[in-house]
Amino acid sequence: MELDLLKTLVLVGDAGSHAEAARQRGVTPSAISQQLKVLEAQLGVPLFERVGRRSVPTIAAQELIAQLREPFERIERVVTAARSDFERVSGRLTLGSPRPFGSVYLRPRLIALLRKHPDLELVVEFGVPSQLEQDLVEGRLDLAILVTTPEHPSLTSTAIAHETFVAVASPEYLRKHGRPATQDEFLAHRFIVYDRDLAMHRPWWRAAFGARSEPALSIACAVASLPEMQALTEAGLGIAVLPDYLVGPALERGRLEALEPAGASRPARNAIHLGWRTRALPSARLLAVRDALSR
Known part of the structure; x- marks a missing residue:
């Protein structure tokens, strides 16, 4: 049994007449009458009877309409909500x-x-x-x-x-330990790292000193937090490699200084x-x- 036939029955019951139901659906009254005849044949019970010039729902039709109205309204709400997902940002x-x-x-x-x-x-x-x-x-x-x-x-x-990795140190640290430029000079310093695998330092190191260079760093602290790395570096405990968006304000205010390796051909960038x-x-x-x- 087609659900559309049952929906037509509910529509006629709510509209009050075949003509009004046809107007709401955008079809002719004869099309509505034909659908109801098909439904009557499938159900095996009469759904409307003539009372004067009007077509009135039978008791069976009234019970069907009462039982079907809420499920169809619920389906309509679900369909409307699903459609709104693709029509409205909510x-x-x-x-x-x-x-x-x-x-x-x-x-x-x-x-x-x-x-x-x-x-x-x-x-x-x-x-x-x-x-x-x-x-x-x-x-x-x-x-x-x-x-x-x-x-x-x-x-x-x-x-x-894109983020660009920058080697940074505090002015205090650089006054005490000097400003490194070459690979050997960097290796003489202590580093604040994210992890012992040097996931952030390795791209910067290879960009600075060549694709085959492997950093063998002296680690002062490994801490899996970029803000903590920055805080320890600002406190003068070592050199860190950090993303530019994080250290930009500290560089502008002079709390950190960027270190430029001698002969670096390209910045270490990450998408x-x-x-x-x-x-x-x-x-x-x-x-x-x-x-x-x-x-």
């Missing part, structure tokens, strides 16, 4: 980001985004890069800012920004990506947030 979206980059990059963009789309509910979660990609793959995030190109085949990404699941449905809110963060 509802919840969860965005993941590494805290240091996100705290600088996101604020102005989120302010503009939320002012433009007041029905959007945005949830921002900060995390470590490896976990952000995993959360995106497993559906706990809708979008994620990633510091590397995502490796998982289910993800798509676009570059939204920041915005990632999403390739098969994610392109809802209006997903497209709006993706567009806002890609500018």
Whole structure:
């Protein structure tokens, strides 16, 4: 049995006449009558009877209409909500980001985004890069800012920004220990690092001293927090390699100084990506947030 026939029955019951139901649906009254005849044949019961010049629902039709009205209204609400996902920027979206980059990059963009789309509910979660990609793959995030190109085949990404790694030290440290320029001079210093694998230092080192150079650093402290690395460096405890967006204010105020290796041919740059699941449905809110963060 076609649901459309049952919907016609409910429409006629609510409209009060075949003619009004036909007007609301944009068809002729005879088309409505034909659909009701087909439904009567399928059900095996009469649905309307003639009373003078009017067609009146039978008791069976009245009971059907009463039982079907709420389910059809509920279906209509569900369909309308689903359609609005693709027509209107509203509802919840969860965005993941590494805290240091996100705290600088996101604020102005989120302010503009939320002012433009007041029905959007945005949830921002900060995390470590490896976990952000995993959360995106497993559906706990809708979008994620990633510091590397995502490796998982289910993800798509676009570059939204670039960070440049800068070697920095405090003026106090440089007065005490001197300003290094060559590779050997840098190796004579102590370093504040993110981890003992030197994930952040290695790209800078190779850009400064050659692709085959491997840093064998003397480590003063390994701390998996960029703000803590900066604080220890400002305190004069060693040299650190940090992203330009983080140390920019400290360089401007003279709390840190940038170190330029002799003969460095290129800066150490890294692309920041915005990632999403390739098969994610392109809802209006997903497209709006993706567009806002890609500018």
